[in-house]
Amino acid sequence: MEREMTGAEMVLQAFRDQEVKHVFGYPGGAVLPIYDELIQQDDIAHILVRHEQGAGHAAEGYARSTGKPGVVLVTSGPGATNMVTALTDAMLDSIPLVCITGQVPTNLVGSDAFQECDTVGITRPCTKHNWLVKRIEDLPRILHEAFYVAKSGRPGPVVVDIPKDVQFATGTYAGPSTSHVQHKSYNPPTKGDMTAIRAAVQLMATAQRPVLYTGGGVINSGPLASQLLRELVEMTGFPVTSTLMGLGAYPASGPEWLGMLGMHGTYEANMAMHDCDVMVCIGARFDDRITGKLDAFSPNSKKIHIDVDPSSINKIVHVDIPVVGDVAHVLEDMVRIWRASSFKPRAEVKNWKKQIDQWRARNCLAYRNSDDIIMPQYALQRLGEAIKGKDVYISTEVGQHQMWAAQFLGFEAPNRWLTSGGFGTMGYGMPAAIGAQVAHPDSLCINIAGDASILMNIQEMSTAVQHGLSPKTFILNNSYMGMVRQWQQLLHGNRLSHSYTDSLPDFVKLAEAYGAKGIRVTKPHELDDAIQEMIETPGPVLFDCCVAQLANCFPMIPSGKPHNEMLLPDEASDEAVASAISKEGKALV
Amino acid sequence: MKPWHQQSVKKGRPSCEGWGYKMNAQNLDALSAYFIAEVSDVQETHTLSVIVDNEPGVLARVIGLFSGRGYNIDSLSVSETEHERHLSRITIVTTGTPQIIEQIRHQLDRLVPVHRVRDLTVAALRFKQDKPLERELALVKVAGAGEKRLEALRLSEAFKATVIDATTEHFVFEITGRSNKIEQFIDIMRPLGLVEVSRTGVAALNRGPEGLSSNAQ
Numbered sequence: 001m002e003r004e005m006t007g008a009e010m011v012l013q014a015f016r017d018q019e020v021k022h023v024f025g026y027p028g029g030a031v032l033p034i035y036d037e038l039i040q041q042d043d044i045a046h047i048l049v050r051h052e053q054g055a056g057h058a059a060e061g062y063a064r065s066t067g068k069p070g071v072v073l074v075t076s077g078p079g080a081t082n083m084v085t086a087l088t089d090a091m092l093d094s095i096p097l098v099c100i101t102g103q104v105p106t107n108l109v110g111s112d113a114f115q116e117c118d119t120v121g122i123t124r125p126c127t128k129h130n131w132l133v134k135r136i137e138d139l140p141r142i143l144h145e146a147f148y149v150a151k152s153g154r155p156g157p158v159v160v161d162i163p164k165d166v167q168f169a170t171g172t173y174a175g176p177s178t179s180h181v182q183h184k185s186y187n188p189p190t191k192g193d194m195t196a197i198r199a200a201v202q203l204m205a206t207a208q209r210p211v212l213y214t215g216g217g218v219i220n221s222g223p224l225a226s227q228l229l230r231e232l233v234e235m236t237g238f239p240v241t242s243t244l245m246g247l248g249a250y251p252a253s254g255p256e257w258l259g260m261l262g263m264h265g266t267y268e269a270n271m272a273m274h275d276c277d278v279m280v281c282i283g284a285r286f287d288d289r290i291t292g293k294l295d296a297f298s299p300n301s302k303k304i305h306i307d308v309d310p311s312s313i314n315k316i317v318h319v320d321i322p323v324v325g326d327v328a329h330v331l332e333d334m335v336r337i338w339r340a341s342s343f344k345p346r347a348e349v350k351n352w353k354k355q356i357d358q359w360r361a362r363n364c365l366a367y368r369n370s371d372d373i374i375m376p377q378y379a380l381q382r383l384g385e386a387i388k389g390k391d392v393y394i395s396t397e398v399g400q401h402q403m404w405a406a407q408f409l410g411f412e413a414p415n416r417w418l419t420s421g422g423f424g425t426m427g428y429g430m431p432a433a434i435g436a437q438v439a440h441p442d443s444l445c446i447n448i449a450g451d452a453s454i455l456m457n458i459q460e461m462s463t464a465v466q467h468g469l470s471p472k473t474f475i476l477n478n479s480y481m482g483m484v485r486q487w488q489q490l491l492h493g494n495r496l497s498h499s500y501t502d503s504l505p506d507f508v509k510l511a512e513a514y515g516a517k518g519i520r521v522t523k524p525h526e527l528d529d530a531i532q533e534m535i536e537t538p539g540p541v542l543f544d545c546c547v548a549q550l551a552n553c554f555p556m557i558p559s560g561k562p563h564n565e566m567l568l569p570d571e572a573s574d575e576a577v578a579s580a581i582s583k584e585g586k587a588l589v
Numbered sequence: 590m591k592p593w594h595q596q597s598v599k600k601g602r603p604s605c606e607g608w609g610y611k612m613n614a615q616n617l618d619a620l621s622a623y624f625i626a627e628v629s630d631v632q633e634t635h636t637l638s639v640i641v642d643n644e645p646g647v648l649a650r651v652i653g654l655f656s657g658r659g660y661n662i663d664s665l666s667v668s669e670t671e672h673e674r675h676l677s678r679i680t681i682v683t684t685g686t687p688q689i690i691e692q693i694r695h696q697l698d699r700l701v702p703v704h705r706v707r708d709l710t711v712a713a714l715r716f717k718q719d720k721p722l723e724r725e726l727a728l729v730k731v732a733g734a735g736e737k738r739l740e741a742l743r744l745s746e747a748f749k750a751t752v753i754d755a756t757t758e759h760f761v762f763e764i765t766g767r768s769n770k771i772e773q774f775i776d777i778m779r780p781l782g783l784v785e786v787s788r789t790g791v792a793a794l795n796r797g798p799e800g801l802s803s804n805a806q
Contacts, residue, residue: 124650125657129701132645149701185642185704311695314688 002174007136007167008033011100014143015044017175020071022047022062022438024055028075029115030102033167038073047438047467050459052079054431056086057420057457060095061435064418065393067222069096069150070435076102077115080161081122085425088126090157092422093245094220096150097157099127105165106134119161128156129186134163136171144176145183153188154309155220189308192325192333200280200304200321201337207278208348209355210238213261213290216245216421217283217307219414221327225249226414228331229282235338237345239356241269243284244406245421252410258356259365262290263557264403267364267566268356270555273298274563275355281305283327286316287422296562306330364555364568365407374524376401376476376547380408380448383474386531391443392416395432397453398424400482400553405448427456433471434464444472444535451477451504454542461514464540472534472541478549479504486552490581511542520544552577634663634684635710636721636793637694638801642702643669643677650700651679660693661685664725664768666790676704680793682723705801712795723793727771732759733782741781748774759784 005013011034015023024047027035038046049055052074059070074083080101090097104113109132120132129149131142139162146158204210212233218225226249233240233256240250241258250257259266261273270292273279279301284290291297297317305312305319306327313322323330367377387409394409395418396402402419411417418436420428433447447454454475464471484499508518517537521530521544534541554569558580567580641647648667655662664682669675683693690708697706709721729750731741734757741760745752750764759782764774768791775786795801 120646121649124646125653183701186701309699311692311699313695315692318688 002172004170005173006033006037006170007133007139007162008037010136010139010171010173011143011162011167012037012041012044013173014140014147014176015071018144018147019068020044023071023073024049024058024062024435024438025073026050026052026055026075026079028077028079028102030076030104030164031073031079031100031167032102033164034073034100034102034162045438046073047434047463049431049463051457052082053085053427054434054457054460054463056083056097056099057089057425057428057431058435058438058460058463059097059099060086060090060093060428061393061395061418061432062439063090063095063097063435064219064432065415065436066439067220067415069098069147069155072097072099074099074101075115076104076119077117079115080119080159081117083159084122084126085423087123087157087159089420089423089425089428091126091128093216093420094155095157096155098146098150099157099159101159101161102167103132103161103163106163107165109163119159123159126157127159128154130159130161132161132163133166136166136169139166139171140173140175147176148183149186153186154217154307189310189324190326190329192306192323192330194333196321196323197330197333198337200306200323201334201341201343203278203302203304203321204236204238204280204338205341205343206346207238207276208346209272209275209277209352210236210280210345210349211258211272211276211278212238212240212250212280212282213242213273213284214240214246214249214282215243215284217285217327218246218249219283221283221308223414225283225326225328225331228328228335230254231335232331232338235335236343237349237353238280239272239353241265241272243287243290243421244419246284247406247417248411248414251412253412260406261563262287263292264407264553264555265557266407267362267555267568268359270557270563270566271359272356276301279303281307281319282331283307285312288316291316292557293560293562298563362568364566366569367551369524370548371524373548374521374527374545376404376478376545376551377408378524379474379476379527379545379547380404382527383446383448383531384409386528386535387444387446390535391440393418393433393436393440393443393445394448395419395429395436395445396448397429397450397456398426398483399450399453400486400551401448401450401453401476403483403553404476409448426453428453430454430457430471430473431460431463433473434460434467434469437464437469437471438467441469445470447471447473449473449475450482451475451479451507452481452501455505458510461511461516461540461542465515468539470537470539470541472537472543474534474543475507475545476547477504477507477544478547478551480549482551483553489552489577490558507542507544511540514540516540516542518542518544520546522546556580631686632684633687633690633710634682635690635708636723636791637681637683637697638707638709638793639679639681639697640704640706640801641677641679641700642704643675644702647677647700647702648679650702651681651697654696654700655681655683655693658692658696660689664790666792680791682791707795707801709793709795716795716797718796721793721795723767723791724765725768725771725789725791726763726765727775727786727788728753729762729764729775729778729786730759730784731762731778731782732784734758737781741778744774744777744781750774 063070258269261269303319429447437445511518750762754761
C-alpha cells in the first residue's frame with residue numbers, strides 16, 4: 001500500500017481510497033499540480049463550476065442526496081474565501097464536506113503573496129476542523145483524517161489547505177487502513193447510554209399526549225435511522241412532526257404525520273408541540289425558528305432529547321432525559337426495549353389524537369385559489385401531483401418558495417429534500433440540484449426557486465449545460481423578495497424597502513442564452529401541460545412560473561409569540577398582519 | 590443528587606450519569622426545570638482545565654470559540670505540559686450562568702484537538718472542597734526613593750514577595766499566590782511608585798492524588 005508519490009498524487013490517491021467518485025471545483029494557480037493529476041486519470045470525475053460557492057453547494061447537494069461526503073477542490077485566496085458561505089452552510093446543517101484548498105508555497109505564507117489569505121484562520125469558525133499541511137509527511141494522514149472527521153459523529157465540513165510546494169514534494173503515501181485506526185483526541189459517541197434509553201422508553205410508555213419531534217439528525221444518521229423511526233411510530237402510534245431539515249424521514253403520507261413544525265409549520269404540529277406531555281426530540285436542536293417564544297415553548301412536557309452532539313443538549317431548552325448517541329443506534333435500542341417490555345401506548349393517546357384531528361380540521365394550509373392568477377401554493381400542488389411516485393430530488397433556494405415547498409410537497413423518503421435550513425443561503429438551490437443530479441443522473445432533480453434567489457447563483461446553468469446535467473428550476477416569480485416583503489409588512493409598516501426587483505431578466509431568454517430550455521406560464525390552466533413539458537425535456541430547464549405577486553406565507557408564528565398563537569391564513573387580514581408582532585417581538589425577528 | 594449543571598461527562602463516552610434525572614419516570618416531576626433562563630441568572634466563576642494537542646492554531650480555536658459564542662475569559666494560561674505526547678494544558682477562568690458554563694465545556698470538548706475538558710470548580714465541589722488549587726505569578730516593578738521605597742520593601746516581605754531585580758531607584762518583585770492576593774499587592778504598590786506589572790494568569794489543579802492528563806485518552 002505504501003509508495004512514493006507527489007503531494008498532488010496523494011490527494012488523488014486519497015480520493016480513490018476514500019471512494020470519491022466526483023469532485024466539484026475550480027482551478028487556479030495554487031492548485032494547478034492537483035489539476036494536472038486530475039486530467040491524467042479517469043477514476044474521479046471533476047465537475048467544473050462557475051463560482052466556488054457553486055462548487056460548495058453542489059457538493060452539499062451531492063452529500064445530502066447520497067449520505068456520502070461532498071468533495072470540493074478550489075484554489076487559494078479568492079477561491080477559498082468564495083467557499084466560506086458554503087462551508088458555513090454545511091456547518092449549520094451538519095453536512096459532510098471535504099474541501100481541498102490550494103495555498104501559496106510555504107516559504108511565502110505570511111508574506112501577503114498573490115492570492116494568499118489565511119485560509120485556516122478564515123475557515124476555523126465555519127468548519128468542524130481544518131488543517132494547513134506544512135510537511136509532505138503529514139499529508140496522507142491528514143487527508144484520511146479529514147474524511148473521517150467530516151463523516152463521523154455529527155457530520156460537518158472540513159478544509160485541508162495544501163501549499164503548492166507540498167503538492168510538488170515527494171513523500172510516502174499510506175492508505176487509510178494503516179495510517180488511521182483511531183483518532184487520538186476525537187472519538188464521537190455512537191451508542192447511547194442504556195440507562196437513559198430505558199428511562200426514555202419508560203417515560204414514553206406513560207405518555208398521554210406524546211409527540212415525536214424529528215430533525216436532520218435522523219437523515220444524517222442514514223437510511224436505517226428513518227426506517228427505525230417508522231418502526232417506532234408504527235409500534236407506539238405517536239404523532240410525528242419534523243423540522244425543515246428532517247422532512248422525508250417519516251413519510252408525509254404516513255398516518256401519524258403532522259406536517260412540519262415551527263415558524264411556518266402546520267397548526268396541528270405546533271399545537272401538538274405546545275400541548276404535549278412527552279416530547280421526544282430525535283436529532284433536532286431546538287432552533288429558534290422551531291421554538292418560537294422560548295419561555296412559552298411546550299410548557300407542560302417532559303422532554304427526551306436524542307443527539308450525537310453533547311453540546312446540543314440543554315443548549316436552548318432544558319431536557320429531562322438526554323440520550324447522547326447516534327440516532328439509528330439509539331432508535332434501535334428504543335424499538336427493542338419497547339418491544340421486549342411489550343409496552344402499549346396509554347388509552348389516553350386516543351383522545352390526544354382526536355384533539356389533533358380537530359386541529360387538522362382547521363386546514364391551516366388553505367388558500368384562496370384563482371382562475372386568473374397562479375397562486376404559488378397551487379403551482380406547487382400541481383408540481384407535486386406531476387412528480388408523485390417519480391424518482392425525484394427537490395432542492396430549494398431560501399424564502400417564501402422554500403416554505404411553500406416544505407408545506408405542499410410531501411416527502412416520502414429521506415435524502416430527497418435538499419434545502420439550506422440553518423444558514424438560509426439564497427443561491428443554494430441551483431448548485432445543490434446540480435450536485436444531486438451528478439450523484440443521480442437518471443433521477444429528476446428540481447430546484448424550487450424564487451426570482452431573487454435564483455439570480456444569486458444563476459451562472460451554474462452553464463455548469464449544468466457543460467456537463468450534460470438536466471436539473472429543472474421551477475421559479476415562483478413574483479418580482480419580490482417575498483419573505484423580505486412579508487417581514488416588512490409585518491414589522492415595518494408595509495414600507496417595502498428595496499424588496500421589489502425591477503429589471504428582472506427574461507428567464508426564458510436567459511435559459512436559451514445558456515443553451516437550455518425556458519418555459520413561461522402565467523395562467524393556472526396552462527400549468528399542468530407546462531410542468532409535463534418541463535419534466536419531459538431532456539436538458540436543464542428554467543421554468544418561469546409567474547405567480548400572484550403579493551401572496552404571503554402562512555400559517556406563521558410571529559416572532560415573540562408561542563406556538564399556540566399562530567397567525568392562520570384566513571385570519572391574516574391586513575390589520576392582523578400589521579399588529580401581529582408586538583413591540584418587544586420586533587427586536588427578536 | 591447534584592443539579593444537572595454541576596456534573597461532568599467524559600469525552601467520547603455517552604453517559605446519562607449525573608444529568609440530574611432519575612430512572613423512574615414517576616420521579617421526573619421535581620426535575621422538570623423547563624426554561625433555563627428562568628433559573629440561571631446567577632453568574633458563577635469556574636476554572637476549566639483543557640488538555641489539547643500542542644499543534645498550530647489550537648489556542649486560536651479555543652479563543653475563537655469564546656469570542657465567537659460570546660463567552661467570557663477572565664484568565665487564560667497555556668503551556669505544553671507533556672512534551673513526549675505534545676500535550677498542552679490550557680487553564681481558563683470564565684464567568685457565566687451554570688448553563689453557559691456547561692455549554693462552554695461541551696463546545697470545548699467538540700474541538701477536534703481537545704483531549705479532555707474538566708471543570709475544576711465542579712470537581713472540587715465533588716471532592717467536598719470549596720475550590721481548586723489556584724496560583725498566579727506576577728512580576729511587579731516599583732520605582733521611587735526614600736520612605737516609599739522602604740515601605741514597598743517592607744510590604745513585599747509581608748506578602749512573601751521576593752526581589753528579583755533592583756537598583757537604587759527601583760525593585761522588581763516576584764509574587765506568587767491566589768489572584769486576589771496579587772490584586773491586593775498591586776493595589777498597595779500603586780501609591781508607592783508602581784511602574785508596570787506582568788501576570789501569568791491562573792494555573793490550577795484539583796487537590797488529591799488523582800490527575801487529569803495522566804488518564805487522558
